[in-house]
Amino acid sequence: MIGAGAMGYRYGVLLQELAGVPVDYIDTWQPNIDAVRQQGGVYVSRDHADRHLVPINMYTPEEYEGNPDVWMVFMKQMQLETMLQRCAHLFKDHQVVFSAMNGWGHFEKINQYFPENRIYGGTALVATVLNGPGDVDFMGKAGAGTMEMCAMNEEITAVEEALAADFQTAGFNPTITQNFHGTCLAKIIFNAVANTICTMYQIRMGQFISFPGALSMAEQLINEAYDACERAGYQMTRSRQEELKAIEISSRVTNPLHYPSMYQDLTAGRPTEVDYINGYIAHLGRQHDYICRTHEFLVQGVHLAELAFRIHTQEAQMR
Template identity: 25%
Template sequence: MKVAVMGAGAVGCYYGGMLARAGHAVVLIGRPAHVEAVRAHGLRMQTTRFDEQVPMEAATGPEAVAGADLVLFCVKSPDTESAGEQLRPHLPPGALVLSLQNGVDNAQRLQAVLPQQTVVPAVVYVATEMAGPGHLRHHGRGELVIGPSARSTDVAQTLAAAGVPTEVSAQAIGALWAKLILNCAYNALSAITRQPYGVLYPAPGIQPTLRAIADECLAVARADGVQVPGDLYAAVDAIAATMPAQFSSTAQDLMRGKPTEIDHINGYVVRRGDALGVPVPLNRLLHSLVKLLEAPPAARSTESSGR
């Protein structure tokens, strides 16, 4: 299978790398420094099970998706429409586009931009980071839940054979909400404190705070007619045990001076809560604090002096 990874950050490199390691033709589409490193040495996959240089192609432009059977779409949520527009002229008619993104509405937004393609939502459960150009570090897990389509079962079998446990579920949107709630609980707190989950979770007052954040999210989901599967409280508690060394993606973005996806995590819950009349004060506070932290220092200084 020919696979293109659009937005080859930590998530895309992990799943693309696993497919390449299994013998599939994979091209990573990413930033120049990362592409140059992969072209020169392959992708270093430093995982919990192996540490290998995995050879594969890499490119900086969207034209590299030409001929792909499967596109792993891994760009940041704010870039969904613009990246989809870039891909559209180069996508083969039969390519399946799998949205491996944070948030619950990316697949829907991407489908509107790519009306000739089949876009399938995916729920991603993996702890990864980029340790440098061409160097992926994996901290744990790696399974996927993907939505149904004519090709979803075949794609799931291909991923499973490559060492990625994958389930096809008609309840993928509910599962995306479950993932969103975990992100709402942990991402901003990890970013604000700059602590990994294993340090954050046992700190005084954090566990009831995590549950209170989850309660707000569940209330919004119910008001929105979404049934969230599983025991969310158990899932919140389990994150620190299964990913103790993981900093949230929001924390990683802030520490690298990059824009975060907080508008599509806690910010999404705030917007839906406001629209549905559900109060979400904790999510609103976390969203506001991260937005303040991601603002340039000069902007924060100007805002402070203007009080």
């Protein structure tokens, strides 16, 4: 597992505990590494309850000497290039890589080290919160999330089927598709609505969807994004109404108490990934003579929220 953050922990721990798969973790955040080594593992909760210690093995890229069959990558987009450079000496010809990171930009970076026939992308509709170093909280009932996965070359292989079987046993409910861009874009558009709006207004997903105008706002963003994707020649894996319904169900039923990962980055003082989510949609539109005005506005809105949060934090420290 390259990246021991919220999603890296969730996939790794459940694969280890439920599917019986041996998992090693590679991370570079020193407080996280120190906490895991001092504790003997990572503390795991579900919906803020049943906190318990799960033993895991964690290494820096330079320390690791393992030879896994599968690399799973869950990093922030801004950190990925440096991490791949530090791990490059570990990559072998027999290995494959799977990633369900937010946004777009990671596959081009991964493709510098692995050919398309050994890259698997996906989406993960599961909510997780990193409380702090060595401490993670899985949101939602066990087995409630879903995911899609697709080979970058769109060919189904025995390796992909084996990965899907492990994901199923671990409770992620995977579906294999043969539309790489359409599969990954569905999650980008999902995040471009729920993550971005919840971050700008610092609210939970359930609070967003309870707002009377939420579905209208979501529909506007979805339509704009689909227009851009269709102009780029991408065939989506679900209709606009299905995308809207997925956002509503996740926000209202599955994860109403969840603060999305972009919000978690904002409130921790970290840069958000909005440039790789709404920004990617806006860039795709402009590449094909279509201006995604709402997405472009939201990119600037989130960056303004980042600035405002820093200002408020500094003012509070000065009092």
